[in-house]
Amino acid sequence: MHYDVFNGDADGIIALLQLRLSNKKSNNEPKKEPKQESNNVEKSTLITGVKRDISLLKQVDVSRATSVTVLDISLEKNIDALTDLLNNNVEVFYVDHHRAGNVPQSEKLTYLLDLDANTCTSLLVNEHLQGEFATWAVAAAFGDNMQASAIALANKLGLTDAEQSLLQELGIYINYNGYGSSLDDLHFHPADLYQQLLEYPNPFDLIYQPNSVFSQLKTAYLADMAKAKAAEIIFDDNHVKALQLADEPWARRVSGVFGNELANAAPDKAHVVLTLNSDKSYTISLRAPLNNKQGAGELCAQFPTGGGRAAAAGINALSEEMLGDFIERVSKYYT
């Protein structure tokens, strides 16, 4: 049994999409070079979740697994499950750009890990596949808010500005779908969304099709963002701006992409988007200033349930008493 374990955001979904579109194609053209993955991936079991749910690898049934592909979730956060799989002789193909920690040495493990702030899992998969589904990778890079990398690849492909904007929309909408505190908050289960996207080797076929998931997500996204524009500003100085959203499904869905939009509009500032949880703690989404993509992961990791990347990080449950301290540390860090 093969398992595909992937983050439920645009980067995770599109990383897997590129790999499986490539398998489909090479099944029709059998002479192609052997891939690094095992060949039973067609009948794979999908494991994914909301974007924040990154402890996914432990859901693999070690007694049934023969091979596992892991995409866009921190190796460090999944080290116990990974070690267990490797000790049970399961082949693991691991691609990611989050904190890796100590990578286990094992013949069973093949990995592409790159923590550069300007790369993402889908861009790593794109390199691995030598650009086979590069237009999809552009959408994923936009979805992870890696504007410069997305535009660089899009220009290399000769895409027009109009085409680039459409791929940016697509990436943003798929990414937006991953946000929520539970799967109930989401419009589409990430595994279902992935299955639907698998019908489109060319993302523009999806974009131009009426009533597709693209247009459904677009409508939903615009409605949620319109509500977010009315967010309450709870802190604002030269270095950091913090806004609070309500404890509603729309707010949980929109917090991350809203943070990206704020970051793009004021690239020298860090941005904090807070949503109040039902237990009175806060879900925190922190974006480092776009012009100084560092520190976000470290800052969030100083608090229980926090973590993430240098450019974008979060805390799942920050207590009310710690909020002032958190904002102070963020402001100080970026001063």
Ligand SMILES: [Mn+2]
């Ligand atoms: Mn990613």
